[in-house]
Amino acid sequence: MLQSERLDEFKKSVQNKFNIYNSLFLNLPYQDIENVGMLIPLLLHQAETGLKSGKNPQEILDAFFQNYANIDSEKDRIDFMFRIIQYVERQVVLYDSVEDAAFPKLQKHSSSLTIGDYFQLVDKNKSWDQISEKLSTFSARIVLTAHPTQFYTPAVLDIIGNLRSLILENKINDIDLVLQQLGLTSLINAKKPTPLDEAKNIIYILRNVYYDAVGELYAYIKDNIGDMDFNNHNIMKLGFWPGGDRDGNPFVTSSITKDVADELRITLMKCYYHDIKKLQQKLTFRDLQDVISNLRGRLYKTMFDASTVMHYDEIIEPLLEIRSMLIGKYNKLYLKDLDHLIDKVKIFRTHFATLDIRQDHSVHIQVVEAILKANGLISENIGELNKQELIDILIHKNIDLQVQNYEEDIVKETIQNILQLRGIQEKNGEEGCNRYVISNSENIFSVLFVYGLFRWCGWESDKITFDIIPLFETMKGMESSENTMNELFDLAEYKKHLAQRHNKQTIMLGFSDGTKDGGYVKANWEIFKTKEKLSAVCDRNNIKAIFFDGRGGPPARGGGKTHRFYAAQTKDIANNEIQLTIQGQTITSTYGTKEQFIHNSEQLLTAGLSNNFFGKENVISKESRQLLEELSDLSFEKYDALKNHDKFIAYLENKSTLKYYQKANIGSRPGKRGHKKKLELTDLRAISFVGSWSQLKQNVPGYFGIGTAIKILKDQGKLEDLKRLFKEVPLFKALMLNSMMSLAKCYFELTSYMKDDEEYGEFWNILYEEYLLSKEMLLLISDSKILMEKESVSRESVKIRENIVLPLLVIQQFALQQMSRETEYKELYEKIVIRSLYGNINASRNSA
Numbered sequence: 038m039l040q041s042e043r044l045d046e047f048k049k050s051v052q053n054k055f056n057i058y059n060s061l062f063l064n065l066p067y068q069d070i071e072n073v074g075m076l077i078p079l080l081l082h083q084a085e086t087g088l089k090s091g092k093n094p095q096e097i098l099d100a101f102f103q104n105y106a107n108i109d110s111e112k113d114r115i116d117f118m119f120r121i122i123q124y125v126e127r128q129v130v131l132y133d134s135v136e137d138a139a140f141p142k143l144q145k146h147s148s149s150l151t152i153g154d155y156f157q158l159v160d161k162n163k164s165w166d167q168i169s170e171k172l173s174t175f176s177a178r179i180v181l182t183a184h185p186t187q188f189y190t191p192a193v194l195d196i197i198g199n200l201r202s203l204i205l206e207n208k209i210n211d212i213d214l215v216l217q218q219l220g221l222t223s224l225i226n227a228k229k230p231t232p233l234d235e236a237k238n239i240i241y242i243l244r245n246v247y248y249d250a251v252g253e254l255y256a257y258i259k260d261n262i263g264d265m266d267f268n269n270h271n272i273m274k275l276g277f278w279p280g281g282d283r284d285g286n287p288f289v290t291s292s293i294t295k296d297v298a299d300e301l302r303i304t305l306m307k308c309y310y311h312d313i314k315k316l317q318q319k320l321t322f323r324d325l326q327d328v329i330s331n332l333r334g335r336l337y338k339t340m341f342d343a344s345t346v347m348h349y350d351e352i353i354e355p356l357l358e359i360r361s362m363l364i365g366k367y368n369k370l371y372l373k374d375l376d377h378l379i380d381k382v383k384i385f386r387t388h389f390a391t392l393d394i395r396q397d398h399s400v401h402i403q404v405v406e407a408i409l410k411a412n413g414l415i416s417e418n419i420g421e422l423n424k425q426e427l428i429d430i431l432i433h434k435n436i437d438l439q440v441q442n443y444e445e446d447i448v449k450e451t452i453q454n455i456l457q458l459r460g461i462q463e464k465n466g467e468e469g470c471n472r473y474v475i476s477n478s479e480n481i482f483s484v485l486f487v488y489g490l491f492r493w494c495g496w497e498s499d500k501i502t503f504d505i506i507p508l509f510e511t512m513k514g515m516e517s518s519e520n521t522m523n524e525l526f527d528l529a530e531y532k533k534h535l536a537q538r539h540n541k542q543t544i545m546l547g548f549s550d551g552t553k554d555g556g557y558v559k560a561n562w563e564i565f566k567t568k569e570k571l572s573a574v575c576d577r578n579n580i581k582a583i584f585f586d587g588r589g590g591p592p593a594r595g596g597g598k599t600h601r602f603y604a605a606q607t608k609d610i611a612n613n614e615i616q617l618t619i620q621g622q623t624i625t626s627t628y629g630t631k632e633q634f635i636h637n638s639e640q641l642l643t644a645g646l647s648n649n650f651f652g653k654e655n656v657i658s659k660e661s662r663q664l665l666e667e668l669s670d671l672s673f674e675k676y677d678a679l680k681n682h683d684k685f686i687a688y689l690e691n692k693s694t695l696k697y698y699q700k701a702n703i704g705s706r707p708g709k710r711g712h713k714k715k716l717e718l719t720d721l722r723a724i725s726f727v728g729s730w731s732q733l734k735q736n737v738p739g740y741f742g743i744g745t746a747i748k749i750l751k752d753q754g755k756l757e758d759l760k761r762l763f764k765e766v767p768l769f770k771a772l773m774l775n776s777m778m779s780l781a782k783c784y785f786e787l788t789s790y791m792k793d794d795e796e797y798g799e800f801w802n803i804l805y806e807e808y809l810l811s812k813e814m815l816l817l818i819s820d821s822k823i824l825m826e827k828e829s830v831s832r833e834s835v836k837i838r839e840n841i842v843l844p845l846l847v848i849q850q851f852a853l854q855q856m857s858r859e860t861e862y863k864e865l866y867e868k869i870v871i872r873s874l875y876g877n878i879n880a881s882r883n884s885a
Contacts, residue, residue, distance in 0.1 A: 043146035044829045050139035052837065054204065055132055061213045062128065072106075073117075073124050079105050080121070080844045093790030094851040115865050118848045122869070125845045126224050126876040130193065131216065132841060133626070133879070134200035136834065141632050143830065149600070152254075152639045156261050169262060173269050177641045178616040180276030180393065180585075181239050181624055189625065189879075191241045193224055198245075201630070225875055232289045236279035236297040240304050242624060243389060247275060248308045250634040252381040257635075259380070270383040273638055275390035276472075277301065278618070282395040283454075284476045291454040298392050298461045298470060299343040305389040309352065310336040312378050319371045324362055328355050346464050349386045356382060388469030392461070394454070395474040395508075400447060401486040405431075407448045408493065412436055427482070431489035432530045438493045455494040458503070467502050474545060474585075478507035479514045481524045488534065498530060504538055506585060510547020512555045515567045518544075519574055526578040535580060543616070544571055545585040553723050556676030556742050561772050562669040565610075572611040582611035587618050600640035601774070605767035607655045615645045661766050664750070664758055671749050672742030675807070679741060684800040692788075692797055693729040694849070694870055701871045732877055734787045734846065735804055739779025744811030747818060759818045773815055774828075780812050781824040781835055782881065787846055790854075842880040849873035 063074040080101055087097035098118075102108045108117055189197070196219050203212045230238070251273050259267050280297025283289040313333045320329060332355040338345045356379050363372050402419065409415045414430060415422060422430070440449050440456070461470045475483045484505050491501045509518040522544070525531050535542060546564045555563060568584055575582035588599055603615060619628060628634045657665070679685060689695045730737045750759060762769050785808060791801040812824065825832040852869040860866065 040827065040829055043143060044833065046142055046146055047139070047830045047833060050142050051136050052833070054139075055135045055837070058131055058135065058204070058209075058212055058216070059128065061209075061216050062124065062131070073120050076106055077121065077124060077844055080847075081840060084843050084847045088784075088786035088789070088847075091789065093854070094787075094847045095854050097847055098851050111860075111862060115862055115869070118852075118869055119872070121848060122845055122872050122876065125842060126879070127216070127219050128841050129838070129876050129880045130197060130219060130224070131200065132837065134197050135204055137197070137630055137633070138201045138204040140630065140636075144632075144636060149636070149640060151636070152258060152642065153261065155639075155643045169267070172258070172262060172272065173267065174613075175642070175645065176269070176271045176274055176614050177638065177645065178274040178276055178391075178585075178614065179628065179638070179641075180278060180616065180618045181243075181390070182278040182282065182618045182620040189224070189238075190226065191238060192222055193219075194241065194245075194625070196222060197625075198630075225872070232280050232286065232293050233296055233300075236277075236300060239277070239279055239624065240300055240389075242629070243275070243301075244304050244308060246629065246631055246634060248305075248381070248385070248389075250631040250638075251275070251384060252377060253631070254635050254638055255380055255384060256377055268383075270380065272642070273384075276616075276618075277390040277392050278395065281392045281470070283450075284395050284397045291450060291457055294392070294394070294454060295457060295461065298465055301389045301392065302346075302387055302465050302469070303340060303343060305385055305387065306336050306339040306347065308385075308389075309378075309382065310340060312381070316371070316374060316378060319374065320359065320363070322362075322367050322370075324366060325359055328359055328362075331355070347387065349382075349466055352387070353379070353382050386466050386468060388465040391468055391472060392465075392470045393472045393474055394458070394470065395476060396451070397476040398478055398483045398486070400451065401475065401483070401490070403445075404448050404451045405486050405489065407443055407445060408436060408438065411442060428485060428528070431482075431485045431492075432498075432528070436493040438490075438495075451490070452494065455490055459496070462502060471502055472504045472506055472543070474506045474508050476508050476510065476547075477514065478509050478521070479511070479517055481521050483507050483521070484525055484531075488531065499533055499537055501534060501537075504541070504543050505534075506543045506545050508545040508547055508587075509567065510545075510587070512559075512563060515546065515563050518546075518567055519570045522571055522574045526574070526580065532578075539581075540579065541581045541583055541613075542575055543583045543585050545587065547587055553721070553726055553738060556673050556680075557739055557776060558743055558746065558772060559669045559673035559676070562665055565768060568611075569607070569609045572609060575611065581613045583614045583616060584611065585616040585618075587620075599637070600644040601767075601771045603641065603644035605655060605771045607657060607768075612645060615641050617641075655767055657766055657768070660758075661762055661769075664755065664762055665766075665769060667750060668746045668759075671746035675742035675745040679737075679803065679807075682800060682803070684797060688797055688800050689726075689729055692733070692791060692794075692853070694732045694853075694874060695725055695729040697867070697871050697874065698725040698728060700867075701874050728874075728878065731782070731881060732846075732849065732874065734782070734784035735808070736779040736783050737804060740776040740811045740815075741804075741807055743773075743776055744807050744809075744814045747814035748810060751814070751817075756818070760820065763818050773819065774825075776811070777815050777819070777821075777824045778828075778831070778835075780808065780815065781832065782839065783808055784839065784843075784846075787843075787850060838880040842877050845873050845876050849877075 083097055083101050083105075087100070092100075098114075102114050102117075106117060108114050196215060200212065200215055200219075203215060226234075254273055255270070258272065277297075280289060280293050280300075283294075310333065313329065313336060317329050317333060332352070335347055335351070339347050356375070360372070360375055360379065363369055363375060406415070406419050409419065409422075409430070410417070414434075419427065438452050438456070440453050443449050443452065458470055473487050475487060478484070484507050487505050488501070491503065492498060496502075507518070507521065509515045509521075522542070546567060571584075572582050586602075588602065599617065606612065627637055727738055730739075747759060750756075763773060764770070785805050788801065789805075792798050792805070794801065816822070816824070819826075821827075823832075825835070849870055852866040852873070855866045856863055856870070
């Protein structure tokens with residue numbers, strides 16, 4: 038019932054409104070664009086019918102230009118295609134705005150568990166003491182990343198916000214005006230953004246959405262929990278990677294990190310200043326004026342000068358003084374408003390979001406090697422030392438690091454950055470920057486190298502105010518993680534470090550690179566088992582395990598429905614906190630408005646907490662585990678064979694948009710790690726890897742191998758076991774539903790012309806056959822007739838978005854075809870391919 042009501046609301050509030058407002062696009066103020074809006078529906082129809090009948094993009098566009106657009110010259114056709122791309126990009130912005138505006142209405146017909154629903158369950162079960170105790174320590178941390186698939190500028194985000202408000206009020210004339218503004222506003226960066234630009238774009242969202250959204254969510258929990266003493270201001274924490282994530286990004290320097298830390302603090306001071314200013318208009322009482330004016334004046338100075346710093350106590354103490362006077366002298370007038378601000382100050386303190394530092398383990402090897410060599414501890418390389426000798430040096434040897442003593446840029450930069458971290462903590466508070474993540478961790482030295490570097494940069498062993506977080510992201514890293522953590526916990530010095538970090542060990546497990554490395558099912562099943570093993574290791578050592586998940590993106594990168602994932606965890610997995618990355622355009626699509634942020638944050642909290650108190654406990658039987666293991670191994674075997682196919686990398690390089698990701702002004706980070714001339718899968722970033730499959734509408738990393746694995750087990754007579762697994766094991770169901778979403782976003786008709794390609798035809802057919810088989814098998818085990826059968830609104834949304842960008846994708850494929858031939862317009866066709874990336878990424882929302 039809820040699903041049909043929700044679908045009716047979707048058709049009314051999204052589909053119909055989009056169709057109405059879409060007609061306004063005919064008035065977009067582009068030069069020579071008058072007929073584009075009229076011709077796009079014709080191009081969509083030609084693309085759909087043409088692709089289904091087996092025509093290739095060149096045949097479709099040739100026929101379109103001859104029969105409908107009457108454009109003969111190649112140059113004029115190219116100009117027209119650019120105008121179509123501009124048009125489609127803005128249709129996507131309009132659709133985003135319409136869908137975001139409808140979000141509150143759609144949620145009224147949702148079965149999702151809100152915090153309010155959760156409290157009703159608590160009341161019914163009379164478990165307030167239990168829940169109050171858990172909520173007093175539980176927290177969710179959303180870490181915003183710098184991954185280059187979110188590239189709307191603040192100007193465009195403002196337009197989207199404005200459109201959303203006008204759509205809610207149905208102000209059609211104003212909407213028309215804003216769409217004309219959108220028509221003249223560039224949607225793409227004129228040049229590649231710097232890491233500071235990326236940080237500022239996401240800080241814009243912190244200021245305009247998250248500052249109020251986190252405050253409101255906290256206030257709601259506090260008001261409804263029934264505990265007057267509730268003060269868990271860490272229940273919803275924000276983390277931040279732009280400017281601190283230097284893994285494979287040479288443009289993130291120590292000065293960038295410092296500037297981003299300053300930008301976070303200064304922006305927060307602006308938020309506090311504006312709240313104080315509004316409060317002062319209410320608190321007009323004589324005895325408060327000096328205190329509030331002084332606080333406002335001091336905050337004002339911090340907004341314009343990075344060297345002017347106000348510490349937490351200097352902000353909170355005047356507010357508490359004002360509170361005391363309001364209670365004692367002024368009848369508690371506006372006390373709730375003041376308390377709301379005090380809570381926000383206790384939540385965000387002076388850092389706004391915790392700036393994480395991240396670097397690849399291979400860089401630390403290089404840095405430590407240079408340091409040991411310079412200090413006469415080795416001649417050439419670390420291999421001269423045995424394991425125990427190296428551990429001893431890292432834990433006990435005192436070295437005074439000076440930047441000027443080293444020549445290599447990466448060595449100097451790494452040392453300089455660690456040297457400055459204490460200064461960032463002094464300005465932003467310890468929580469401003471107190472986590473160091475090591476990518477590609479595979480052994481004990483991933484953590485100990487960082488521990489040693491902190492010591493050598495002047496931090497006393499028992500005063501390293503940083504959590505050192507290994508990121509086990511490859512299959513090899515996950516396999517060795519249990520042994521790695523056991524060895525670490527056996528070291529008395531590291532145990533002491535953990536003691537002063539509240540006996541908590543944060544561990545990150547790699548979704549993006551794990552999926553790229555092991556395939557979808559294998560990666561996710563290995564992560565699940567690794568979590569269980571590491572939970573047990575930590576438990577034996579009286580350490581609280583905290584898992585930090587690289588999620589918040591598409592299934593192909595380990596993401597998908599986040600609350601479904603956390604609700605599927607078993608009791609054997611530590612559930613002390615939820616921590617996850619939110620990457621790319623998911624930042625704005627899932628957490629981009631106050632309503633969306635609050636809803637999805639509630640989903641995180643209720644999914645995590647429900648495992649403790651409500652519902653059937655998730656237990657995976659021995660038989661189910663065996664079946665999952667077989668499925669995992671079989672799907673990996675199929676995926677691994679594809680990965681090792683001699684056309685795998687060549688296909689991506691020559692038939693996809695892979696090489697153009699790096700040429701687009703999307704993000705500051707290179708598309709691959711290192712400087713090897715020959716492209717290798719291990720060096721390839723998951724973003725460009727997954728994104729390229731998405732642009733092809735093949736989404737290979739989100740399902741490849743699943744169909745074959747299920748078919749083999751089915752042929753062994755295990756179909757009913759698989760159906761039972763789908764019904765009874767939430768983890769398996771969550772994984773399969775995510776894969777079904779990946780399959781729903783596939784459209785192999787777009788590239789079906791490749792099946793006749795002399796070099797790549799056989800490879801294309803391998804992909805297509807596995808797509809068909811995976812779709813057939815997943816529908817079979819889920820007893821579904823269509824993909825995403827029970828997610829009708831999401832299914833309809835996907836369909837509309839895919840229709841919007843189909844003309845753009847046909848143009849992209851046409852341009853790729855033209856570039857393989859001799860043409861004087863090769864450069865322009867390349868620009869078409871690059872420009873067409875943007876609209877498709879935004880339309881897919883969680884495509885890369």
